[in-house]
Amino acid sequence: MNRKKLFRNLAIVAVILLALWGWSVLRNPDSEYKGVDTSVAMTQLTDKNVKSVQIDDREQRVRLELKKPVKVDDSDQTKITAQYPSGVSAKVFTAAQQSGATYQTNITKDSGIWQSILIFVLPMVILFALFFFLMNRVQGGGRGGVMGFGKSKAKQLSKDMPKTTFADVAGADEAVEELDEIRDFLQNPARYQALGAKIPKGVLLYGPPGTGKTLLARAVAGEAGVPFYTISGSDFVEMFVGVGASRVRDLFEQAKENSPCIIFVDEIDAVGRQRGAGMGGGHDEREQTLNQLLVEMDGFGDRSGVIVMAATNRPDILDPALLRPGRFDRQIPVSNPDIAGRRAILAVHAKGKPIAPDADLDGLGKRTPGMSGADLANVINEAALLTAREHKNVITGEALEEAVDRVIGGPRRKSRIISEHEKKVVAYHESGHTLAAWAMPDLDPIYKVTILARGKTGGHALAVPEQDKELMTRSEMLARLVMAMGGRAAEELVFHEPTTGASSDIDQATKISRAMVTEYGMSAKLGAVRYGQEQGDPFLGRGMGSSVDYSSGVAAEIDAEVRDLIEAAHTEAWAILNDNRDVLDVLAGALLEKETLLRKDLEEILDGVVKRPRITKFDVFGDRTPSTKPPIKTPGELAVERGEEWPPKAPEPTPEPVGVPPVPQFPPMYQQPPQNGLPQYGQPQQYAPPNGYGQPQYGQPQYGQPQYGPPTGQQPVAGQQHTGQQPAVGHPGQGYLYPGAQAPGAAPQTHGTRPDYGAPRDWSAPGWPPDEPSDDRSGERGER
Ligand SMILES: Nc1ncnc2c1ncn2[C@@H]1O[C@H](COP(=O)(O)OP(=O)(O)OP(=O)(O)O)[C@@H](O)[C@H]1O
């Protein structure tokens, strides 16, 4: 009950009471009768001057209507009333009888009782109202109100409310496929029960924020046409102990009454964190709530038609008991979309909006790597807002382009006035990045370079991969280091001293090279060893830095190797710029003139730049000599060699005969039994976080540790920017997948250039590189 409602209710009660009181006063006939002494009244009775008598026994009062008026206080009255003492009512009665008048005995309740009710009850009502009101406020005005402690906060959305369908969810085909089964369970439970299949009770959706988990859950309800209860994990845990548990009970009760239905628990990690975890002892209330949740999930049968869906960003911190079969045994990863997914999501959100026909949504999908569905939705919306602001009625390609930059780097800083010299430094800095990237053999071409200030950045150069990548070779990482150092090298080469503008480049380069050494084992000197262990914070559930598990001697070696890598990159960048000094000048001049250069402008200017040879300084194999035998060819490569079409065209699907029900598909329920109750894909490192494209503000995850995916945290962001600034979009990346992990919602990416592990040019291993996009992704992924 909110305050407004409470006030309204109070007002209604007050008005009713007032009305009753007024009515009783009006109705009170006493007002007509003139009060007289008892003796006067008795005299009238004995004189038989009475037309009618009314005896109010309870009030000990007689009311007389006289035949002839008597004088009372100097006025003639025909209606008089008098009190009489108790004990004489019999006498009064007899007198009335003998007077010959009509008489009536009245036991009046109204007036007296109503008055006492008002006198006693009204203050109580007011006090209670005040008490409720205060309690309500103390409780923060929770929907339940003071009497609703245990009442579930889940608001039931009416059956037709989730109008969302699977068509509204793009780029999450695997998840949709899995969830379609759930929809089928809800719609045709009998078919599954006939086969003795147990319908899963719980489905856990996990993945980075904004990937459409809530959207998917709603879509299941929308498709199945069942009610959708939603509650956030944190709603369970409230100020009164024991409330959470009763909330759970209540929620399930409500759901069972309305089955089939879906309960959606958002942010389940708020209640579902491992019991006993946390500093300073566990959280009793939370644990009780969790226990109740576990009990309830066990409690309802397979046939009750209630399916609990939950979403979390942190499956790894969930209590194992939640994930065991019979509870959330279905775990569906929802990851950031791949390139095709991004295009599809953009298309979904562009639907119904007046997009200019020449706007390149496909290109937009390509240049937004690492963005989540929510980010992409935001891009389209920003573009619409920009268009509206300019009073145009068609969303153009430029508006979309600008919207992407806005979403990544913040609004453009038009008002900033910088000196001509500073502009020149920025232009050379960005040209340095661009030229360095262009000359490196393993980098994607620069998509765009600008010296326009945006958000905190002074400008940026942006490399956009042709395709999403999940693996990065040492050469690519080195190339990124070279690109990162390009800006700094340009400043030194041209202006003979560095500026503060390179700080974020340096920061980024350090992260890349440190990750190369301590995480990816890319330094021959230190070997393929993981140095330092990431630590999770039991409270925040976030990485909290790493613990040192190596000797200080090794630490010194790591530092030396990290510096070595950066030094090598720096030297390389310097050499590139020095060799192409004239091109650098032309590029900087063009940038100063046009402020933003796109790929085609760059192609013209950088046409004559020769690619550098691979950096071989770090290729040390020791006694392990790489084999000279080349790897086998993939079916795709062979097909292309034979001049055949690849992938082969799928045969036209034969239309299903109408009227015949489809053969029930046995639900592959235990297809992926979770191991040790832990989510299989549960390593949080598997997602590619949006910070791939640069965490516009920080460039890198704050804790220096990737939250979702190793390569992304340290993943080199290819965008290089200027001035105290952070990298913007870059080459974000898809998180590297752990061996055995299934690509979460992502189709395998092909690798445009052959990845290089630092082995001689033509070396490769069986099964590598992976096929061109084929449908057999399980085989490819499964084994590694
Ligand atoms: N795959 C997608 N297809 C279409 N739209 C999407 C997709 N993913 C996200 N969106 C858009 O982003 C919005 C936010 O998504 P949603 O709330 O479902 O994310 P979430 O995964 O639940 O995030 P969180 O973990 O932060 O709760 C959606 O309303 C939708 O507009």
Ligand SMILES: [Zn+2]
């Ligand atoms: Zn820079």
